[in-house]
Amino acid sequence: MADKNVILYTNPQSRGLIVQWMLEEIACPYEIKEVAYGSDMKSSPYRDINPMGKVPSLVHGDQIVTECAAICAYLADAFPEAQLAPAPSQRGNYYRWLFFAAGPLEAAVTNQSLELKIPEGKEQTIGYGDYDTTIATLVKAVCANPYIAGDKFSAADVYVGSHIAWGTRFNTIPLLEEFKVYLNKLSSRPAFQKILGS
Numbered sequence: 001m002a003d004k005n006v007i008l009y010t011n012p013q014s015r016g017l018i019v020q021w022m023l024e025e026i027a028c029p030y031e032i033k034e035v036a037y038g039s040d041m042k043s044s045p046y047r048d049i050n051p052m053g054k055v056p057s058l059v060h061g062d063q064i065v066t067e068c069a070a071i072c073a074y075l076a077d078a079f080p081e082a083q084l085a086p087a088p089s090q091r092g093n094y095y096r097w098l099f100f101a102a103g104p105l106e107a108a109v110t111n112q113s114l115e116l117k118i119p120e121g122k123e124q125t126i127g128y129g130d131y132d133t134t135i136a137t138l139v140k141a142v143c144a145n146p147y148i149a150g151d152k153f154s155a156a157d158v159y160v161g162s163h164i165a166w167g168t169r170f171n172t173i174p175l176l177e178e179f180k181v182y183l184n185k186l187s188s189r190p191a192f193q194k195i196l197g198s
Contacts, residue, residue: 004061006030009049011037016056017195018068018162022075022155024191026082069102069159076155084155094149097141098156101163104128105138109163113172135173138164142182153189161186165196 008023008030010016023030035041035055042053050057050066058065058074065074076085086094108128111118118126128134141148142164149156165183167173186192 005059007033007059009033009035009046009057009059010055011035011041013037014055015068015162018159019056019058019071019075021162021191021195022072022084022158024194025084025155025158025189026075026079028075028079067102068162069098072155072159073098084153084158086149086152086154090150093145094154094156097148097160100137100141101156101160104134105160105163108134109167109172138173139176139178143178147185148182153186157186161192162196 006023006028008016008019010019010032011034020032035046040046041055047053049059049064052066054066056066056068056071058071060074060078063074065071073085076082085091104127107126108131112131118130123129138160141160145151147153147157148160161183164173164179165186168175168179168183173179187197
């Protein structure tokens with residue numbers, strides 16, 4: 001599959017930047033098709049690619065992949081020469097933190113930024129419990145190993161690191177010292193600087 005054309009449907013003001021960082025990390029030539037918010041993104045032709053009418057979406061040959069975490073995991077597998085996924089027997093932390101960021105972290109940060117309060121005693125009905133616990137869990141994760149999944153940089157760092165980078169930039173995640181140390185490692189990567197460094 002690595003020899004098939006890669007097309008990224010995105011918008012410059014979207015999570016598509018996460019996928020662009022990932023594409024730069026795997027050194028994959030790709031084509032960008034910009035989709036405007038509003039009628040373009042909700043149009044029937046684009047909904048044939050992504051029924052949700054949102055970006056990003058990745059087309060690779062006959063494969064269509066949506067959702068940033070899924071796209072990052074897919075690209076790591078489709079381009080194994082980039083070595084951005086651990087060996088299958090070592091993927092516990094890789095999957096754990098990739099999908100922690102896609103689920104509990106994103107939900108907790110979004111609800112916090114919208115000032116949505118979970119009623120007392122109802123935390124068990126929410127996938128993340130509460131914001132403070134989610135952030136504390138993330139702090140422990142970035143401190144446990146040199147990178148989020150272990151000793152080597154991986155696609156999980158692209159996804160988790162993007163959340164932390166944007167969250168700390170827009171004050172939806174506190175700029176704690178642990179996050180500064182983690183982001184410093186990621187921000188030295190050429191692909192990060194090309195896409196997110198401005």
